[in-house]
Amino acid sequence: MAHKLPPIALFGYDSSPFTQKIRLALRFLQLPYTFIIVPSMMPRPILVDNFNLTYRKIPVLAIGRDVFIDTSLILEHLHSHPALRWYRQAQGAGAEIHHDTRGRVLARLLSSHYTDRPLFRLTTGLIPSVVWRTKFGDDRARLIGHVLDPSKLEKKVPKNLASLDTYLSILEPLFLEEQGGWFLGTEQPSAADISLWYQLEWGEKISRGEGIENLTGGGTADGMGEGMKEVFNKARYPGLWDWYERFNTYVDGLPNVETRVERGDEVGIEKLMRMLEDVEQERDVPMLPTPAVSLQGLEERIGLRIGTKVSIVPDDTGRGDPTVGKLVAISPEEAVIEPDEPEVVGKKGRRARIERVRLHFPKVGFVIQPMKEAKL
Template identity: 65%
Template structure:
């Protein structure tokens, strides 16, 4: 059987974004070659608007040819499911992030409802207050939809450390057991998506709490090194099981080959070469969707105004609600929605269409709000 041609894969993110690191870990564990494009930590990001009609402001964004994916919960599932991008061992074994259907369900639930949200709120609460006093704080206030009080957030660091301590206390017995067996969180011989989920949050939280990465986060406004740290609760003596697993995972990742090609923000030649490849990539006639047990309940979706070919507005249910993405609904399932975005035009050049035509934007249904939208809608 002939192999499927692998489309170009591009990850758009920045180094101090924990969710960008999550996808980079997944790509490395799966041994998938890709291009990592550095974008600013704050708006605007004209590279995404100008080339993909993408006004969605969260990071990262992953392009697999002309299929563009938002939110890491969906990105990781697509990496694990797309037959054209999976890497194979010499014996033909496919690298997967889930061993079977059971571990896949558990991993998805734990990631979507534990590590990506409640745990992220705790680790975000460890960011040094100097960050919230920078322009980054203003940008994130716009993302959240209300002003941020740096003094109040500084006063909550101890509360968030206590919350992290509670979290580590709950999971410690699990890690103590799997370390003795030389296994990973869900019992496999190789790390799974949930190992990535726990690791990327703890790694980012530990680093950002002591100011490692805040220079990148604030666009160079604040230098690294200012922060209380998390060592009061996250250390080898207090939680040896989690600590040993954490460093075992770290060593495992470092032992793997790195197939990442990095394009810095000012690398115009590298970016042009990548965009040309994405522009030339073929798009399937059929809208690809994640495999699900059942198709959408068409009558129910239509009762909610979601008909194929109609205008739809998609926004996160938490932050970023004021910047919905509007376009034509072209695909929908119980777990995913796909739109062809309206053309907002090149930044500073009203009415100019984006460079890459035929883009389809994929969003998860979990923690996203999908509503019918009028032709001229720009706000919900």
């Protein structure tokens, strides 16, 4: 019996570290997918026109008509989604990104509270200042909510390098102890290795200016960066460096499972959208497995009743672009909504192409609030 894989579409761009994280995970799991290139800056009409998705961060992953937000949630669904596990078991391909429950929990905590936030702020602080003098700097100022001063950011690079050195120093004993092993002591790499490696790999490149032309949409040429070689090198942190190189070799040995569709490839985009249109929505909402169900009474006390219209925003940046829709499922870790139609999101007269879409958000890192009823 053939096991059919639902279409998987990743929306992102090459110089996005979080996009690279999910590309790594898909390659680990050997899940064939389509990589749709979107702009590094707003607007991104492909997401609004097809899904009514106004959320402005990247990446976004679609598995059929279910659309997943934030890499922390995406990674977990790639591991646990019933249709994907069924396919992988039938194919007998791909490694596991979680080897046991302890590893799964530790990797999630590492990602949500370490690599994706404080470590990312440090690597971002190493971006050459020329980037902040382009339209990309203006776009990210709107995302953050305040003006960015390129000269001040440039002066902070040495401080950020010193802080990065502190982080590396904390990590080094673990990798010295492993001596050829992986982050959590497993025989094969796991999500924990993905979550640290993607951030260091992106930081190493972007700090030298590699990828800034893509990042700024052509606003500046690659180069002009100081790099992080002063603090991240084999002599200073041999255990961490050997792990970094070993992981790179491991990834290079994995078969490619990606079909790439460039922004101007109308034929490729149309082919993908037709595939998504042809998929029937699963009756049951795919949710992360949790040890306990949602506390319905408590959720209702804070206005999160199934069927209620809610607004969802990140709790750090991008709060000016809420996603609005009807709450259709909720758990202790996840909220799922059906997005509002275009009259609400600002595109009167046009409906989203892909109907009956469900948008999945993690609860960690997001604020979910009921919408106030309009008074007549």
